[in-house]
Amino acid sequence: LVLNQQPSSEDETMVPVLTSRKASELPVNEVACVLQADLQLGLTQEEVSRRRAYHGWNEFDISEEEPLWRKYILQVTDHIYKILYGNSDNKSTTHKCEERKYFDSYFHYKQKNPTIHRLNSDQFHLLVNSSSDSLHSDWTQTESESPEQFWFVSTVSSGSVQINPQFTVTRKDILTLHADDVRLSLCLLVADVIVLVRVAVNLLCSVNRLCSVNRLCSVNRLCSVNRLCSNRRLPTCSLVLIGVFYLCVVLQVTGVGYNGAGEVLLDGEVVHGFSCPSVSKVVEVSEQTPGALIALAMKMGLESLQQEYVRLEEHPFTSEQKWMAVRCVHRTLQDKPGVYFMKGAYEQVIRLCSSYNSRGSTLSLNHQQRELYQQQISYMGSAGLRVLAFASGAEMGNLTFLGLVGIIDPPRSGVKEAVGTLISSGVAIKMITGDSQETAVSIASRLGLYSKGCQCLSGDEVDRLDLQQLSNIVSRSDCFYFLPRHKLKIVKSLQNIGAVVAMTGDGVNDAVALKAADIGVAMGQTGTDVCKEAADMILVDDDFQTIMSAIEEGKGIYNNIKNFVRFQLSTSIAALTLISLATLMNFPNPLNAMQILWINIIMDGPPAQSLGVEPVDSDVIRKPPRNVRDSILTRSLLIKVLVSAFIIVCGTLFVFWRELQDNVITPRDTTMTFTCFVFFDMFNALSSRSQTRMVHEMGLCSNRTFCYAVLASIMGQLLVIYFPPLQNVFQTESLSFFDLLFLVTLTSSVCVVSEAIKMVERWRGVEKSPPADCFHEV
Missing domain, CATH: 3.40.50.1000 (HAD superfamily/HAD-like)
Structure with a gap:
């Protein structure tokens, strides 16, 4: 029992109190004595009553669990949901209840996933921690050399986000707003078609690239x-020890890997066991080091040394001190104080040495010997070897320098x-x-x-x-x-x-x-x-090559996002312009609300998302980095967006004007207009697969996801036209084969014009590569 509160003076002799820091500094038995507790039986009933009278009951006020219906309602914090549901009420008020139930279905679908995520986030886990691990909650440590017993490291605190709950429309009542225009605005803001989704889908490709x-x-x-x-x-960070230097002798180490295959050679003769005491002393130091040094011990037949010593103390390696040391004692001499074994950077290890090992004898370390070591380090370093120094001794400041090892880290x-x-x-x-x-x-x-x-x-x-x-x-x-x-x-x-x-x-x-x-x-x-x-x-x-693969994937993602943005912008601008021009020209609305939702959610979804998985060009990694000051909406991209939107609007309005008779709109009029817009979208998506390459250069089937998406969208559109239950929902009627042939011929123009623009840009050299090392100084 460790308490931080200080009791009042009248209870000071009744209830023992001990701070956490003080408790950590005392032996266990003394802590139990101060707290008047028995380590076997615990507290007496009388002591329990006293402490309970002072501290109160060990209980917490537990709030009731948040009900499911409240978690569901709390998701309705976005204005888009309010507009959507408000407009469904508007339809109910204006006696268009048939459409309201479809909006309600969409609304509840959008609510379901966040609520499930909220339920899954209320779980708790037991964490086991070790050195350098990050902690995700408050915790109390049970065993540690640190005097602190409570840790509050990297705790994630979820704060509330202030959202204005008020939603008002000034001057105009919402019932007086044009319902279809509001629906159109909503469709353009649906969260399913944002660029974030496109990036998230591409991250699946990054997982495959490790x-x-x-x-x-x-x-x-x-x-x-x-x-x-x-x-x-x-x-590779797969260290292979290839040389040992002690005194004036260089030993060669053969073999690659950590399996012990290889030999240690001195003047062509194999060094094994303790046949060379000075080298064996180096291995003795490195008994606990991983990888290459363990392999050295295996090659000399000294791998059993690790089992002969007991570690008493450790000084871990840090990047500042550049060395690590352990104090060990032989299992047969555990009554002795032990010996320090050190390894690390030469300039740090040599500072703690006063002597060096010479064929089993200990000699005073002089300036000449230091120069010899320094020359050997320069020679080994120039050969690409990572050099480690070794020392041992009874005192940290009075060690005996043992020698150097050279480790190669092959690329x-x-x-x-x-x-x-x-x-x-x-x-x-x-x-x-x-x-x-x-x-x-x-x-x-x-x-x-x-x-x-x-x-x-x-x-x-x-x-x-x-x-x-x-x-x-x-x-x-x-x-x-x-x-x-x-x-x-x-x-x-x-x-x-x-x-x-x-x-x-x-x-x-x-x-x-x-x-x-x-x-x-x-x-x-x-x-x-x-x-x-x-x-x-x-x-x-x-692996370093994974970084190159990630950069290549990043460039591919950026290009696919540009394709995605081009398609979405041209479609959105065309839809907005179509409704606006119809209103300005005093035409009836060419598309009803359900048709607009179909275009946005069903038709724009699969083709647009499939643009994000367009295969990366084989030469994209060789293209220069993108200038961070450049906007994603370049002049070339804007021209393509506006031209495509212009063709879609003109073509769709032409079909609507051609079908409209006596200024009275019929199901055939909206069906022809609706299908024309959808087919324009399909051809627009085809031309948006690349900003520079032609369709025939990419190949129609190189992106199978795109082919399946377009095919599914066309099949869905045909169902909307020819399937009676869907005809009632979308207010459409069947079209003849010649009607479809006319629409396909007309809508393919957006792809033809887009391909022509690519050819002109290629011919004029608009897409020029910047210098290889290009970035702007600031």
């Missing part, structure tokens, strides 16, 4: 990325080609690593990121420069070797010159830089929870 997207808003930035800061994901297959493709498309790649300068330059040169004349910046140099100075030279630097805390400054300096930056990371310290970057990319396998939550995207396989 990339998970946390934030939808980051998808539209993928096509604009022109600076990619990558850390260690360029190599992944295909990474060099991916780097070349991205660079040729205008994406400059900055390699950020915590390795030494020699290792960083060697790896960057191998991947084609570094050449003579390029600049390589260290963390100290970054610290000495202010943001403006760093912005002036960051474009000329393709290689950085420093700590994670410098990443944020690099991101800010790149953004300061107008670049769109994508940053990769996996550690807790990378979270701030990932959040500041335009697109933060976390590692799915090695990344921490904090890093993943801060990122916009997560690479499931930790």
